Amino acid sequence: AQKITQTQPGMFVQEKEAVTLDCTYDTSDPSYGLFWYKQPSSGEMIFLIYQGSYDQQNATEGRYSLNFQKARKSANLVISASQLGDSAMYFCAMREVDNNTDKLIFGTGTRLQVFP
């Protein structure tokens, strides 16, 4: 079975600094997709970035980038120039295909707090 591990329950970063949130995954499928979502206190899961297992380059979306190391099975999220509004829970997720159904397997999340 596929599994996502996020070992950092909480992280602190100063405004304008960069921060890396760790994510490791376990799968035997050669084709998979990895996602990062942000969840503010309001509860909505906001899609941030996607990395496909066959993508040659690391994904980037504005201030978000994904440090994809396939051999190490890691997909760390890097947030550059942190802002106070980045304070939230961050979840790493993997797409699992089972009986023609694409579902997401989530990690336990990392709470990021940005301070002035």
Added chain:
Amino acid sequence: DAGVTQSPTHLIKTRGQQVTLRCSPKSGHDTVSWYQQALGQGPQFIFQYYEEEERQRGNFPDRFSGHQFPNYSSELNVNALLLGDSALYLCASSFQGGSETQYFGPGTRLLVL
């Protein structure tokens, strides 16, 4: 372009009651997936609906059931509520069965007393 919407936003029920949660997918999406997120945990997959049929179910009992309508909106029903059903229920929509990115709604917070 409307995103995923869910109703109600909050709900309080007592043990043994039944509840219905509703979800409207993002415009252009045809697939709805439901997730349960207990406090301090990541979301857990309940089931997915595509072409008005349940495609697969996660590790949830039959008390959890759902439906998808011709306009792609969906309902999640939970019967015989237990205290442990208290959670944030998230709906996610996607295109063509979920092979594309899933976009989430704001969730419904259910409290069972």
